[in-house]
Amino acid sequence: MLNPPSPSPRQNQLLAALPDCEFERLSAALELVQLPLGMALYEPGMELDHVYFPTTSIVSLLYVMENGASAEIAVAGNEGIVGIAVFMGGGTVQNRAVVQSAGHAYRLKGRALKQEFARVGGRRHGTLQPLLLRYTMSLLAQMAQTAVCNRHHTVDQQLCRWLLLSLDRLPGNELHMTQELIANMLGVRREGVTEAAGKLQSAGLIHYSRGHITVLDRPGLESRVCECYEVVRKEYCRLLPEVAPPS
Amino acid sequence: MLNPPSPSPRQNQLLAALPDCEFERLSAALELVQLPLGMALYEPGMELDHVYFPTTSIVSLLYVMENGASAEIAVAGNEGIVGIAVFMGGGTVQNRAVVQSAGHAYRLKGRALKQEFARVGGRRHGTLQPLLLRYTMSLLAQMAQTAVCNRHHTVDQQLCRWLLLSLDRLPGNELHMTQELIANMLGVRREGVTEAAGKLQSAGLIHYSRGHITVLDRPGLESRVCECYEVVRKEYCRLLPEVAPPS
DNA sequence: CTGAATTTGTACGCCAGCGAACAGAAGGCG
DNA sequence: CGCCTTCTGTTCGCTGGCGTACAAATTCAG
Numbered sequence: 001m002l003n004p005p006s007p008s009p010r011q012n013q014l015l016a017a018l019p020d021c022e023f024e025r026l027s028a029a030l031e032l033v034q035l036p037l038g039m040a041l042y043e044p045g046m047e048l049d050h051v052y053f054p055t056t057s058i059v060s061l062l063y064v065m066e067n068g069a070s071a072e073i074a075v076a077g078n079e080g081i082v083g084i085a086v087f088m089g090g091g092t093v094q095n096r097a098v099v100q101s102a103g104h105a106y107r108l109k110g111r112a113l114k115q116e117f118a119r120v121g122g123r124r125h126g127t128l129q130p131l132l133l134r135y136t137m138s139l140l141a142q143m144a145q146t147a148v149c150n151r152h153h154t155v156d157q158q159l160c161r162w163l164l165l166s167l168d169r170l171p172g173n174e175l176h177m178t179q180e181l182i183a184n185m186l187g188v189r190r191e192g193v194t195e196a197a198g199k200l201q202s203a204g205l206i207h208y209s210r211g212h213i214t215v216l217d218r219p220g221l222e223s224r225v226c227e228c229y230e231v232v233r234k235e236y237c238r239l240l241p242e243v244a245p246p247s
Numbered sequence: 248m249l250n251p252p253s254p255s256p257r258q259n260q261l262l263a264a265l266p267d268c269e270f271e272r273l274s275a276a277l278e279l280v281q282l283p284l285g286m287a288l289y290e291p292g293m294e295l296d297h298v299y300f301p302t303t304s305i306v307s308l309l310y311v312m313e314n315g316a317s318a319e320i321a322v323a324g325n326e327g328i329v330g331i332a333v334f335m336g337g338g339t340v341q342n343r344a345v346v347q348s349a350g351h352a353y354r355l356k357g358r359a360l361k362q363e364f365a366r367v368g369g370r371r372h373g374t375l376q377p378l379l380l381r382y383t384m385s386l387l388a389q390m391a392q393t394a395v396c397n398r399h400h401t402v403d404q405q406l407c408r409w410l411l412l413s414l415d416r417l418p419g420n421e422l423h424m425t426q427e428l429i430a431n432m433l434g435v436r437r438e439g440v441t442e443a444a445g446k447l448q449s450a451g452l453i454h455y456s457r458g459h460i461t462v463l464d465r466p467g468l469e470s471r472v473c474e475c476y477e478v479v480r481k482e483y484c485r486l487l488p489e490v491a492p493p494s
Numbered sequence: 495c496t497g498a499a500t501t502t503g504t505a506c507g508c509c510a511g512c513g514a515a516c517a518g519a520a521g522g523c524g
Numbered sequence: 525c526g527c528c529t530t531c532t533g534t535t536c537g538c539t540g541g542c543g544t545a546c547a548a549a550t551t552c553a554g
Contacts, residue, residue: 063395066474071398073391089381090486094388094478120367134336140387141341144320147394148310151318151434154540178501187398189542194502210501210550227313231341239337401510425531436512441532457520457531 007032009106011055013079013243014131022116022128029112035059035105041082041097048091050107051083057103058169060185063095071150071187072162074142075100077169079236079243084136086110087117087129100185101166101175134239141235149228155188159196160225162186163206167215168233178211200224254279256353258302260326260490261378269363269375276359282306282352288329288344295338297354298330304350305416307432310342318397318434319409321389322347324416326483326490331383333357334364334376347432348413348422381486388482396475402435406443407472409433410453414462415480425458447471 009030010016015023035041035057042048044064052059058077064070073095076082082105085093119126149158162185166175179197183190197213200206205220206213215221222229256277257263262270282288282304289295291311299306305324311317320342323329329352332340366373396405409432413422426444430437444460447453452467453460462468469476 061391063391065395065399069399071395073394084387085384087380088384088387089377090384092485093384094482095391130336133334136383136387137332137335137337137340140331140335140383140390143387143390143394144308144310144342147320147390147397148312148318148434150394150397152312152316180501187395190502191504191543192541194504195541198503208502235341238339427531437532438513438534439511441534445533455532 007055007104009053009055011078012053012081012106013240014081014135015053015106017127017131017240017242019127022126026108026112026116029108030106031108033105033107035099035103037099037102039099041099042093043096044094045092048083048086048093049110051081051086051110051113052097052105052107053081054078054105054169055103056171057099057105058101058166059105060098060100061095062098062185069187070184072185073146074139075165075169076139077101079169079240080135080139081132083110084132084139086113087132088136100177100181101170131240131242138232138236138239141239142232145228145232149226150187153226153228155186155192156196156199157224157226158186158188159193159200160221161229163213163215164218164221164225164229165232167218173215173218175213175215176211177213179208254302254351256300256302258325259300259328259353260487261328261382262300262353264374264378264487264489266374269373273355273359273363276355277353278355280352280354282346282350284346284349286346288346289340290343291341292339295330295333295340296357298328298333298357298360299344299352299354300328301325301352301416302350303418304346304352305348305413306352307345307347308342309345309432316434317431319432320393321386322412322416323386324348326416326487327382327386328379330357331379331386333360334379335383347424347428348417378487378489385479385483385486388486389479392475392479396473397434400473400475402433402439403443403446404471404473405433405435406440406447407468408476410460410462411465411468411472411476412479414465420462420465422460422462423458424460426455 009027041052041059054076055078058075059082060072061074062070063073082097085091116126116128117132149161162182167173179193180190183193197208201208203220205217206215256274288299288306301323302325305322306329307319308321309317310320329344332338363373363375364379396408409429414420426440427437430440433440444455448455450467452464453462
């Protein structure tokens with residue numbers, strides 16, 4: 001829990017992509033928050049009054065069904081924003097946003113974001129609006145791919161996808177997350193995750209123990225993952241070329 | 248193929264929801280087109296130069312995987328618009344848009360739409376932008392629900408959902424669509440659809456024969472469908488209250 | 495150190511859906 | 525009319541994932 005290199009809003013790639021003048025207008029209203037594991041940023045039907053720009057945290061968008069079964073429909077880390085209903089309209093959504101990996105985020109009052117979103121600059125429109133709209137398109141792509149992946153791919157493949165998606169949004173090669181929680185995200189049984197993770201461990205690709213997962217061989221994971229992972233990654237890069245390319 | 252009550256752009260509920268002055272600005276550029284069954288409005292990676300406002304047609308957004316397997320990720324009829332990448336940005340998407348039910352649509356050059364989308368009226372912003380953004384949110388909801396449904400629900404339930412979604416977008420209680428095509432949409436085997444449809448027919452809920460499906464007992468379908476159908480419908484109504492309520 | 499709680503491992507029967515293969519039925523077309 | 529294509533019905537074995545139940549291992553709290 002030491003402070004990693006002094007948190008800055010610009011660690012979030014959407015904020016980093018803004019020209020200085022636009023960033024300045026927002027920065028005063030940005031508020032650093034700690035997001036503990038498992039915290040819900042919003043619940044279904046809840047009016048959103050903030051958006052969150054994760055910097056070192058990861059947030060899952062989860063849908064929980066009537067019978068309690070759940071499934072992750074998208075994930076956002078420092079490459080994104082949580083709470084698109086604020087600027088897209090509707091003010092509410094039918095899913096939960098849950099902190100999947102504890103860390104920091106900057107939050108912003110809905111009003112402040114909406115104001116900047118709607119802003120028409122001196123001569124041209126602001127860059128925030130097109131940026132957020134293109135991010136929303138990348139979210140669409142992610143959700144579409146999730147739907148397809150849920151239909152056609154095995155738990156093994158999906159676990160690889162999930163690990164890689166998380167890894168892309170974290171600094172090291174380690175994540176902590178129990179198999180139970182991963183199962184909730186993927187919408188499968190915990191035993192299924194145990195089995196799939198066991199295979200990956202036997203193959204020497206990962207090591208895990210009681211909620212700590214270390215990725216030992218990333219290329220190995222990439223060789224086992226389904227196409228969905230790469231499709232989503234590429235689509236993000238295409239839509240948002242101005243963000244820093246992943247390290 | 249007789250002309251049903253003289254096609255009008257206002258049969259599309261998004262266009263119908265625009266105030267007259269905004270509609271007028273667009274109407275000159277609207278072009279009536281016939282959409283034959285199976286036509287692709289766009290393919291993955293293809294630059295979109297038009298958006299389509301279906302009136303009597305239905306369009307499926309399909310994702311096709313490397314191995315040829317496919318899955319529907321959303322559907323749009325007279326309540327929506329096809330080609331959101333035009334105003335959302337990106338200009339391209341990774342899925343196909345296929346005509347699922349032949350009929351009419353009005354299409355509009357991308358430039359014309361973008362212009363109106365960005366318009367800031369004399370005193371206030373236009374209503375087109377918030378309208379389309381809220382529609383996009385409803386599409387998000389639909390895709391999220393598709394992902395969840397793919398994960399957790401049976402083919403039987405999904406067939407009911409699919410039938411109801413189509414029915415909502417058509418005038419009568421009849422649709423033509425072979426089981427093979429339905430299977431492509433749902434991303435399942437044709438035999439699975441045969442079996443599920445057989446059950447519905449035995450139960451007296453539908454009648455079908457060689458690509459013609461007649462819904463005999465809509466409440467019966469509603470009693471068998473999973474929650475996903477209703478969630479999507481309600482969310483659309485919430486987000487777009489200004490559109491005419493379904494007949 | 496000890497008991498409790500959490501996390502992971504394993505096993506068993508079950509079933510939905512897959513893949514393949516084929517047969518009948520209904521239209522379309524020459 | 526008769527052939528051919530398209531569409532639908534049915535079967536068989538297989539497997540991935542589910543539900544259940546319980547055991548082992550690790551960590552935590554007192």
